[in-house]
Amino acid sequence: MVGAAATSAERAKGRQYENLDSNFIFMPFGVETLGPWGPEALFKELSKRVIESTGDPRAGSYLGQRISLAIQRCNAASILGTVSRCGGFEDVLDFI
Numbered sequence: 001m002v003g004a005a006a007t008s009a010e011r012a013k014g015r016q017y018e019n020l021d022s023n024f025i026f027m028p029f030g031v032e033t034l035g036p037w038g039p040e041a042l043f044k045e046l047s048k049r050v051i052e053s054t055g056d057p058r059a060g061s062y063l064g065q066r067i068s069l070a071i072q073r074c075n076a077a078s079i080l081g082t083v084s085r086c087g088g089f090e091d092v093l094d095f096i
Helices: 004-016 043-054 059-086 089-095
Strands: none
16 A cells, blocks of 8 residues: 555654653654655645745745655665675665
8 A cells, every 4th residue: 555654654653752741742754765755744734834934836846855855865875884784885786
């Protein structure tokens, strides 16, 4: 099912912080690496508010692009972090 991993991650994170002090507002933010955002991600609301505050109708799209790039950078760091344990970058490419 599309989005199942993001939804599952949000639920798990919600359980982890369910006892957080009521002075805080906690909202889990699940994003699948190659796919959809979790239902609690509130991306549409964030995007709408950025557009309203900047007056730029493209601002919401820019926000999505920035978040997507951050995810891609973290994925690359995760892969490159395993290279020394694999014996070289060539070994990583064999798995792809």
